[in-house]
Amino acid sequence: MLENLLNTIRSPEDLREIPEDKLPILAQELREFIINIVATKEGHLGASLGVVELTIALHYVFDTPKDLLVWDVGHQAYGHKILTGRQEIFHTNRQLGGISGFPKRDESEFDTFGVGHSSTAISAALGMAIASKLKGETEKQHIAIVGDASIASGMAFEALNHAGVTDTNLLIVLNDNAIGIDPSVGALKNYLTKVKTNGEPTSDNIFEALNLDYTGPIDGHDLNLVISELKRLKNVSGPKLLHLITKKGKGLRQAEENQVVYHAPGKFNALTGDLNPKNENALPPKFQDVFGKTIVELATTNEKIIGITPAMPTGSSLKFMMDEFPDRAFDVGIAEQHAVTFAAGLATQGFTVFCNIYSTFLQRAYDQVIHDVCLQKIPVIFCLDRAGIVGEDGATHHGIFDLAYLNCIPNLIIFAPRNAVELRNIMYTAVQGLELPIFIRYPRARGSILDWQRTFEKIEIGKAEILKEGTEAVIICLGPISKNALAAISLLSTEKQQTIGCIDMRFLKPLDETMLHKVFNKYNNVITLEDGTVKGGLGTSVVSFAAAHNYTAKIETLGIQDVFPEHGTVDELMDMVGISIEKIKQRLLKS
Numbered sequence: 001m002l003e004n005l006l007n008t009i010r011s012p013e014d015l016r017e018i019p020e021d022k023l024p025i026l027a028q029e030l031r032e033f034i035i036n037i038v039a040t041k042e043g044h045l046g047a048s049l050g051v052v053e054l055t056i057a058l059h060y061v062f063d064t065p066k067d068l069l070v071w072d073v074g075h076q077a078y079g080h081k082i083l084t085g086r087q088e089i090f091h092t093n094r095q096l097g098g099i100s101g102f103p104k105r106d107e108s109e110f111d112t113f114g115v116g117h118s119s120t121a122i123s124a125a126l127g128m129a130i131a132s133k134l135k136g137e138t139e140k141q142h143i144a145i146v147g148d149a150s151i152a153s154g155m156a157f158e159a160l161n162h163a164g165v166t167d168t169n170l171l172i173v174l175n176d177n178a179i180g181i182d183p184s185v186g187a188l189k190n191y192l193t194k195v196k197t198n199g200e201p202t203s204d205n206i207f208e209a210l211n212l213d214y215t216g217p218i219d220g221h222d223l224n225l226v227i228s229e230l231k232r233l234k235n236v237s238g239p240k241l242l243h244l245i246t247k248k249g250k251g252l253r254q255a256e257e258n259q260v261v262y263h264a265p266g267k268f269n270a271l272t273g274d275l276n277p278k279n280e281n282a283l284p285p286k287f288q289d290v291f292g293k294t295i296v297e298l299a300t301t302n303e304k305i306i307g308i309t310p311a312m313p314t315g316s317s318l319k320f321m322m323d324e325f326p327d328r329a330f331d332v333g334i335a336e337q338h339a340v341t342f343a344a345g346l347a348t349q350g351f352t353v354f355c356n357i358y359s360t361f362l363q364r365a366y367d368q369v370i371h372d373v374c375l376q377k378i379p380v381i382f383c384l385d386r387a388g389i390v391g392e393d394g395a396t397h398h399g400i401f402d403l404a405y406l407n408c409i410p411n412l413i414i415f416a417p418r419n420a421v422e423l424r425n426i427m428y429t430a431v432q433g434l435e436l437p438i439f440i441r442y443p444r445a446r447g448s449i450l451d452w453q454r455t456f457e458k459i460e461i462g463k464a465e466i467l468k469e470g471t472e473a474v475i476i477c478l479g480p481i482s483k484n485a486l487a488a489i490s491l492l493s494t495e496k497q498q499t500i501g502c503i504d505m506r507f508l509k510p511l512d513e514t515m516l517h518k519v520f521n522k523y524n525n526v527i528t529l530e531d532g533t534v535k536g537g538l539g540t541s542v543v544s545f546a547a548a549h550n551y552t553a554k555i556e557t558l559g560i561q562d563v564f565p566e567h568g569t570v571d572e573l574m575d576m577v578g579i580s581i582e583k584i585k586q587r588l589l590k591s
């Protein structure tokens with residue numbers, strides 16, 4: 001029987017007024033609240049459902065916001081948001097102008113650290129703990145809540161290694177549900193499974209070996225037990241780790257049974273838990289599926305082909321290859337740095353390696369790209385999914401920096417396929433052998449071609465394509481965003497349309513200089529268009545080219561201008577940054 005306890009909570013102070021024996025009722029209400037909103041507004045589901053008891057217990061026991069909670073990734077922090085004053089606006093989660101899907105410092109004083117990318121929480125909380133020590137705030141508690149997949153990442157290990165030699169009020173809560181987005185992998189996962197199976201820590205406890213005070217494993221859904229352990233640990237000095245066993249998706253049958261899908265299920269029926277029916281058969285495929293199916297097709301006839309993903313088999317669709325060729329497809333866990341150098345190592349031994357990483361997560365492995373791949377001209381084939389604006393995940397997840405951060409590195413090729421056929425053909429081309437590493441970037445989107453599985457054709461490296469001739473002005477685009485340019489042109493009067501040309505550069509590197517000479521010899525009005533940051537990307541390259549060759553055409557650069565776009569739909573955000581069809585049309589009317 002529910003008691004509307006949740007409605008009485010505007011801050012954790014209200015929560016602390018509730019008698020402990022009533023908290024399980026609150027847990028049920030909080031779960032229902034999350035389910036009801038995510039069912040219609042979408043977002044991450046399973047992770048937040050799994051930490052409902054932990055979230056209540058943390059805010060019940062600790063004096064938040066004075067005590068500092070740091071959620072790792074933050075996709076599991078919906079309950080935290082709801083209990084910390086955001087219940088009434090939670091329905092705006094991940095929508096334009098609404099609250100962020102992740103903890104964010106300028107959203108609430110309870111959000112102590114901005115997150116989205118994984119495995120940062122222990123470092124951040126340790127930093128806060130050392131700061132408190134230096135400031136003499138000896139009573140202050142610092143708690144990092146980190147998942148089993150995220151703790152296996154290099155950054156988390158680095159932080160554990162440091163934490164173990166400090167004398168700080170640091171508590172690491174390991175929320176172990178044995179899964180990331182996809183099932184967790186690796187030797188640490190096997191170790192944690194052993195600990196769980198035995199029901200007690202092994203004699204060679206890995207955390208104790210790192211000098212952490214280890215407690216667990218305990219049932220993370222036993223609210224009273226979690227509360228009593230947190231109360232006890234509050235009085236234990238030094239760095240400590242509490243190992244909780246939880247179930248991702250807890251409380252919604254389908255989410256418990258199908259944890260991968262219900263990580264972020266889209267819309268579903270809040271009462272039954274069933275996913276809303278989708279008819280995707282008649283739609284062109286997502287770029288990720290073109291990658292996933294094409295790599296299987298290529299690997300079927302070429303046993304040198306290897307596929308790698310750092311923890312995103314489903315999101316990247318490498319799972320198709322993992323099912324078909326398990327010996328040649330690797331999920332290395334949340335380990336982007338390792339994925340890049342591992343790929344390079346394999347490639348030195350004659351393998352043809354596809355390393356698929358979301359554009360935003362490749363930021364983690366920048367040194368590996370420079371030092372382990374490009375400097376040595378190792379021809380790894382990188383597929384950067386989720387390039388450009390990704391939508392509701394927002395600022396932490398947009399893949400808008402890759403063009404700029406790759407453009408300045410020597411010895412690489414950067415290609416943006418305009419459609420599924422080009423993605424397929426560049427993968428085929430890369431398998432034939434390239435002298436340099438290639439970075440193939442594509443968006444979180446569907447293509448536009450239904451019959452995309454055509455006979456493979458080789459793509460000429462560094463060749464741009466004229467999509468439309470004009471007379472006065474030209475839009476120089478990069479890859480899929482050319483769709484917006486062509487659509488914008490088509491909205492103009494027939495006469496105006498004839499004046500505007502459109503070119504898809506396709507390759508940011510090598511830049512098709514022959515094409516650019518033609519452009520600057522023909523047009524006085526040049527517009528560049530990209531779905532990444534202009535600074536350092538296509539816009540910068542075209543401006544530099546013009547300057548180097550003394551061309552005097554007027555150049556305007558459309559793209560993301562020195563801002564972090566927030567969350568919203570892709571269309572809304574493209575409009576805000578000036579690269580939607582409508583905004584391009586408005587710009588063309590001025591040409």
Ligand SMILES: Cc1ncc(C[n+]2csc(CCOP(=O)(O)OP(=O)(O)O)c2C)c(N)n1
Pocket residue numbers: 047073075076116117118146147148149150151175177179180181248310311312334336361364
């Ligand atoms: C650096 C980085 N790589 C990949 C991701 C994508 N990602 C988000 S959540 C997640 C799984 C996290 O698993 P875990 O830490 O066990 O938390 P759970 O979802 O099980 O609560 C992954 C791989 C990310 N956010 N950051």
Ligand SMILES: CC(=O)[C@@H](O)[C@H](O)COP(=O)(O)O
Pocket residue numbers: 044073075116181264315386390393444
């Ligand atoms: C929290 C996180 O980083 C992932 O869950 C991410 O939201 C996945 O993005 P896609 O939905 O684009 O696969």
Ligand SMILES: [Mg+2]
Pocket residue numbers: 147148149175176177178179180
């Ligand atoms: Mg997990």
